[in-house]
Amino acid sequence: MSEPLLHSLLGCGLVVGVTGHRDLREDELPALRDQVRDFFLGLRRDYPNLPLTLLSPLAAGADQLVTEVARELQVRVVAVLPVPATMYYADFEEPGAKALFDQQLAGADVMELPLRPATDEQAIARAGHARDLQYAQAGIFASSHCHILLALWDGEPSGLLGGTAQVVSFHLQGSMPEAIDRRQSAAIMLGLDEESLVHHIPVGRRGGAPASGAPRWLTSGSELQRHAAMPPAFDLVFRRHAEFIADRARYRDDIDAAVASEGSACPIQRQFVAADWLATTYRRRVSRVLLATYLVTGMMGFAFIAYSDLIAQDLMLYVFLALFAVGVAINAVAQRREWHRKYIDYRALAEGLRVQSFWRRAGIVDSSRPSFAHDNFLQKQDVELGWIRNVMRGASVDGMLVPLQPGRDGLAQVQHEWIGAPGAAGQLDYYVQTAARRAVQHRRTELLASICLWTGIGLSLLLALFARLLDGQLQNVMVAAMGLLSLTAAVHEAYAYKKADKELIKQYRFMARIFSAAQRRLAQCRSDEERRQVLRTLGEAALAEHAEWTLMHRERPLEHSRL
Numbered sequence: 137m138s139e140p141l142l143h144s145l146l147g148c149g150l151v152v153g154v155t156g157h158r159d160l161r162e163d164e165l166p167a168l169r170d171q172v173r174d175f176f177l178g179l180r181r182d183y184p185n186l187p188l189t190l191l192s193p194l195a196a197g198a199d200q201l202v203t204e205v206a207r208e209l210q211v212r213v214v215a216v217l218p219v220p221a222t223m224y225y226a227d228f229e230e231p232g233a234k235a236l237f238d239q240q241l242a243g244a245d246v247m248e249l250p251l252r253p254a255t256d257e258q259a260i261a262r263a264g265h266a267r268d269l270q271y272a273q274a275g276i277f278a279s280s281h282c283h284i285l286l287a288l289w290d291g292e293p294s295g296l297l298g299g300t301a302q303v304v305s306f307h308l309q310g311s312m313p314e315a316i317d318r319r320q321s322a323a324i325m326l327g328l329d330e331e332s333l334v335h336h337i338p339v340g341r342r343g344g345a346p347a348s349g350a351p352r353w354l355t356s357g358s359e360l361q362r363h364a365a366m367p368p369a370f371d372l373v374f375r376r377h378a379e380f381i382a383d384r385a386r387y388r389d390d391i392d393a394a395v396a397s398e399g400s401a402c403p404i405q406r407q408f409v410a411a412d413w414l415a416t417t418y419r420r421r422v423s424r425v426l427l428a429t430y431l432v433t434g435m436m437g438f439a440f441i442a443y444s445d446l447i448a449q450d451l452m453l454y455v456f457l458a459l460f461a462v463g464v465a466i467n468a469v470a471q472r473r474e475w476h477r478k479y480i481d482y483r484a485l486a487e488g489l490r491v492q493s494f495w496r497r498a499g500i501v502d503s504s505r506p507s508f509a510h511d512n513f514l515q516k517q518d519v520e521l522g523w524i525r526n527v528m529r530g531a532s533v534d535g536m537l538v539p540l541q542p543g544r545d546g547l548a549q550v551q552h553e554w555i556g557a558p559g560a561a562g563q564l565d566y567y568v569q570t571a572a573r574r575a576v577q578h579r580r581t582e583l584l585a586s587i588c589l590w591t592g593i594g595l596s597l598l599l600a601l602f603a604r605l606l607d608g609q610l611q612n613v614m615v616a617a618m619g620l621l622s623l624t625a626a627v628h629e630a631y632a633y634k635k636a637d638k639e640l641i642k643q644y645r646f647m648a649r650i651f652s653a654a655q656r657r658l659a660q661c662r663s664d665e666e667r668r669q670v671l672r673t674l675g676e677a678a679l680a681e682h683a684e685w686t687l688m689h690r691e692r693p694l695e696h697s698r699l
Contacts, residue, residue, distance in 0.1 A: 149187035149381065150179060150374065151530050153278035155303040156198020156288030161340040164347055165201065168288065171337050171351055172205045175286065180209075182371075185378040185385075189530070191216050191278040193271075194224075194240050196233040198288035198300075198339070203240050213244040214533060218274035219260050219267065220248060245537050249273055265297075272298025272312060279307040281529050283374070285334045290341055291349075308332050308356040331522045332356050333370050369520070376481070376523035383478070384410050387417070401541055403534035404496055407527070408489035415486050418479035425470045432463040480689050485524045487682040491675040492528055494554045496535045497545040500668050500675075521686070547667050554671075555655050564651040571644035578637045639688055643681065650677050 160168065179188060190206045190213045192199050206213055217224060221241065228234040251260065252269055259266035275298050279285055285307045287300060294301035297313065306312045310332075334354040340346040353363040355370075384391060391410045398409050439456040470476065495501045540546075556562015654674040661667045 151189045151282045153191040153282030153285045154199055154202045155275055155300050157300055157341055158197035159342045160197050161342055164340055169205055172202050175335055176209050183374050183378050185381045191282050193274045194237055196228050196230050200236055215241055215244040215246045216274050216277055217248045218270040223261055268297040275303035276306060281533050283526050287334050287336050288339045289336060290339055304334055307334055372520050373522045376520055377526050383414055402493055403538055404489055404493040404531045407531045408486055408493050411482050411486035411489055415479060415482035418475050421475045422479050425466055428466050429463055432459050435459050480686055484686040485527055488528050491678055494550050495675055498547050498550040498671050500672050547664055555651050567644045567648035571641055571648055574641050
């Protein structure tokens with residue numbers, strides 16, 4: 137599949153941020169270009185379904201070198217400018233650097249970062265602390281929204297605010313001097329992050345020693361860790377990401393129709409519709425497999441009981457074994473194609489994108505907040521779920537590049553679409569109605585199980601009291617009926633447990649209370665800022681609840697071995 141088509145399907149794909157020195161040694165430039173080219177080509181070779189995007193400030197030196205190689209390889213470039221382009225020209229002192237900046241800017245999607253609070257254009261128009269803070273913000277933005285940070289770095293620490301060494305440190309450890317911004321994840325601050333990945337290409341600087349050592353991968357842990365090859369955990373994350381893109385491409389026509397019916401210009405909303413469609417599709421498959429599994433289990437029990445008490449023929453044994461083979465085959469297909477995992481992962485992704493889209497449209501998260509807004513989402517779950525945050529980071533970049541639509545976006549519209557009211561569109565009505573419907577279904581399930589159980593107990597009492605009055609054949613029929621009723625009750629109970637009916641009802645009721653409380657609070661708010669704070673809190677609560685849902689369902693995989 138071509139990379140332009142992949143970009144049309146999922147925007148950013150695998151996002152690479154760049155940081156590096158401006159004063160590279162001239163004699164090392166050809167080798168550096170080859171190493172950068174090998175880096176990009178290696179990613180394309182290993183993850184052909186992941187379109188590449190480069191986040192680059194286009195600064196002279198390393199940024200322009202990497203951007204030039206990316207353009208040669210037709211990698212999408214998003215220019216993250218720390219200051220307006222007209223002011224940026226003052227930084228290009230090298231011959232040809234300004235012309236190269238204009239050329240690269242013309243071929244890139246441009247994102248101009250807003251000024252920091254309490255800063256004006258006069259303060260950043262000249263070299264100094266305020267301008268350095270803007271450059272540091274660009275490095276933080278690229279780090280927070282990329283999946284791999286490409287660092288052309290001499291490996292030495294530096295006190296330069298927003299310099300290469302500090303951007304690498306921020307990416308791996310989540311902080312920068314002066315506390316400009318911090319990653320929200322506690323794991324990063326404690327040095328336990330398992331998602332921050334740096335590809336370090338050693339470089340020499342003019343007037344200094346030449347580069348030494350081969351390119352390597354850097355990760356965070358109890359201490360800085362160096363790897364000759366990409367660590368397996370990150371490889372798995374990127375492969376999961378690529379699987380999502382492949383699934384979206386496989387069902388492109390159906391998903392495009394769903395996206396078109398939504399009619400939203402928000403890239404994040406379009407990604408939500410796609411993830412929601414995939415999650416719904418795989419949920420149906422999982423439900424069918426689950427139902428088929430327990431039906432086969434019940435039929436196996438019937439065949440066994442029939443052989444034991446009714447029809448003592450070898451045919452029942454063959455029926456039993458055939459049913460077992462059918463059950464194993466059904467579950468083997470589901471496991472090999474990972475329908476259950478994809479359903480859970482895509483549902484978690486969809487819910488994360490839902491919150492992310494509403495936050496963007498309400499003006500809660502934009503480019504003025506350089507940190508990625510969902511660092512804590514699913515942090516407690518498996519490391520491989522990091523691909524979900526990767527998709528959200530890429531969607532965040534695409535979302536910031538598209539202007540909001542007056543009349544469709546804004547606080548009032550988001551409140552109406554997201555929360556709604558009982559009996560109207562929105563999540564509040566969805567949770568209220570779904571909780572009530574599932575509660576009725578669960579009561580019916582419990583009633584059926586009770587009827588089966590007590591009918592079986594009643595037959596056992598009749599058999600105990602009147603066994604001498606009954607002939608042998610009738611006793612066998614009653615024993616078989618007792619077994620079948622008990623089996624039906626047990627299978628039905630196990631099926632309900634596997635679907636997590638009780639937990640889902642509790643979750644839906646809890647979410648209904650959350651949205652109802654948010655609705656009441658919003659009615660009392662007197663300013664847009666208060667409304668945004670309520671919506672931010674609502675989103676954080678929803679993300680936390682969906683993370684718990686993901687963990688609960690991941691602990692209930694389909695297992696044919698328990699047939």
